[in-house]
Amino acid sequence: MPRDLLHDDAPSLLTRGYGFGRRIWRRVGAGARSAPMRLLGDDAMLVRGEEGVRAFYDDRLIARHGAMPGIVQETLFGHGSVHSLDGAEHRHRKATFVDVAYEDEQVARLLPLLEGEWRAEREAWLEGGTRSAYDAAVGALGRAIMRWAGLPGTPDAKTRWSARLAQIVDGFGVPYSPEYLLATANRLWSDRHAARLVEAVRAGELDARAGTALHEWSWHRDRAGNLLPARLAGVELQNSIRPMIAVARFVAFAAKALHEHPEWRTRIAQEVASRGSLVDGPLAVAFAQEVRRTSPFVPMLPGRAIADVELDGQRVPEGGRVVLDILGTNTDDASWDRPHEFDPERFLGVDFEQIAAFIPHGGADVATGHRCPGEKLAVAGLAAAVAAMSDPRLEISSAGLDVDRRRLPTKPASGGRVHRAGQAPSGCPFHR
Numbered sequence: 001m002p003r004d005l006l007h008d009d010a011p012s013l014l015t016r017g018y019g020f021g022r023r024i025w026r027r028v029g030a031g032a033r034s035a036p037m038r039l040l041g042d043d044a045m046l047v048r049g050e051e052g053v054r055a056f057y058d059d060r061l062i063a064r065h066g067a068m069p070g071i072v073q074e075t076l077f078g079h080g081s082v083h084s085l086d087g088a089e090h091r092h093r094k095a096t097f098v099d100v101a102y103e104d105e106q107v108a109r110l111l112p113l114l115e116g117e118w119r120a121e122r123e124a125w126l127e128g129g130t131r132s133a134y135d136a137a138v139g140a141l142g143r144a145i146m147r148w149a150g151l152p153g154t155p156d157a158k159t160r161w162s163a164r165l166a167q168i169v170d171g172f173g174v175p176y177s178p179e180y181l182l183a184t185a186n187r188l189w190s191d192r193h194a195a196r197l198v199e200a201v202r203a204g205e206l207d208a209r210a211g212t213a214l215h216e217w218s219w220h221r222d223r224a225g226n227l228l229p230a231r232l233a234g235v236e237l238q239n240s241i242r243p244m245i246a247v248a249r250f251v252a253f254a255a256k257a258l259h260e261h262p263e264w265r266t267r268i269a270q271e272v273a274s275r276g277s278l279v280d281g282p283l284a285v286a287f288a289q290e291v292r293r294t295s296p297f298v299p300m301l302p303g304r305a306i307a308d309v310e311l312d313g314q315r316v317p318e319g320g321r322v323v324l325d326i327l328g329t330n331t332d333d334a335s336w337d338r339p340h341e342f343d344p345e346r347f348l349g350v351d352f353e354q355i356a357a358f359i360p361h362g363g364a365d366v367a368t369g370h371r372c373p374g375e376k377l378a379v380a381g382l383a384a385a386v387a388a389m390s391d392p393r394l395e396i397s398s399a400g401l402d403v404d405r406r407r408l409p410t411k412p413a414s415g416g417r418v419h420r421a422g423q424a425p426s427g428c429p430f431h432r
């Protein structure tokens with residue numbers, strides 16, 4: 001047992017964070033599609049690139065139930081959520097996520113809410129506000145997605161719940177820390193709050209408009225025709241809103257990327273001026289896609305082999321683990337031209353869902369597989385933030401843009417400090 005533990009790769013995920021994958025790839029030749037690992041006592045293999053995506057999303061080879069470590073499943077996604085389902089049960093639950101979040105009209109419904117929220121945040125910065133890009137985004141994206149989801153409550157109440165949901169995302173990956181304890185407490189509070197909303201809709205005490213996440217999860221029936229327990233319906237309601245608040249982490253990375261690529265800020269500012277809108281601008285969208293491709297967020301996805309899996313000379317027996325390297329696929333030499341160069345042009349005029357090796361939100365098919373149903377919502381929210389932060393009357397400070405790649409999840413240390421041009425964010429020279 002101690003010898004097994006010595007050879008297990010799991011502890012190095014905690015110590016190396018986003019450097020984990022690179023270390024495993026050193027075990028095989030350049031360009032390999034699979035590399036051997038030991039994970040939590042099981043034979044395992046890390047896979048990447050189009051070939052890795054294809055193997056990982058073959059449901060004759062890989063199942064999800066029980067594959068995700070408990071701290072992620074229970075604290076981040078919630079007990080019994082769609083992430084942990086397989087086969088017919090998964091497709092049935094997923095169909096409601098597709099209706100709620102993936103259909104184009106659902107994305108279109110969010111755009112005016114994003115426009116309003118990001119105009120207000122831009123105005124607050126222009127009036128002298130000093131909120132970081134991250135903090136501004138937690139509030140703006142949270143209020144927009146909660147209104148979109150049909151949730152009641154004042155803007156302040158929505159902002160407070162957003163902060164709790166953002167903290168869950170921030171704290172779930174650092175077990176044995178105060179942040180993790182706080183994430184657990186926020187999870188309990190949020191589960192209770194979401195379940196009460198579902199119960200209120202079912203009791204006729206709260207109106208929910210058909211098509212909104214609140215309505216659809218309150219009345220979703222399982223394959224046997226039963227309503228979900230209110231707690232579980234509340235978990236899926238949260239899975240329809242919390243990940244949008246997590247987009248704030250990409251917004252912080254976008255602030256860093258805009259600071260480092262001022263020529264793109266200028267181009268996007270011109271686009272905003274000519275379109276008269278913060279949402280859906282092609283340049284801002286392309287910039288958002290490149291931020292999603294290059295920023296460390298979801299590092300990898302775990303699956304369980306339900307048959308022997310072979311790829312590029314490696315083999316994992318049934319019962320072993322297969323892990324998809326997300327970052328390693330998004331920056332894979334064999335899949336991308338100049339993979340380590342930040343170049344939003346690569347996304348102009350391209351349908352991102354057709355790029356098999358572009359998997360910041362998982363790969364393959366949304367309806368039949370586990371790919372994220374909220375990807376288009378996330379792109380819309382991030383692109384609106386990029387457009388707002390590109391305003392020439394604003395500046396992004398160089399302070400605190402360093403990223404600790406050992407922490408999961410991570411972001412630029414300051415969250416990206418935005419302020420009115422010419423106005424230093426603080427009188428202290430060390431904080432500029």
Ligand code: HEM
Nearest residue numbers: 082083101240243244246247298361362370371372374378
């Ligand atoms: C920061 C933005 C986001 C990131 C990085 C992200 C990433 C991911 C990833 C990596 C997966 C797993 C894919 C897999 O297991 O194969 C996933 C699944 C999922 N995402 Fe997102 N996502 C984001 C935004 C959203 C939004 C806005 C929603 C709102 C609806 C959402 C809802 C979901 C759900 C429900 C699943 C589970 C799907 C399933 O298991 O079938 N996500 N996401």
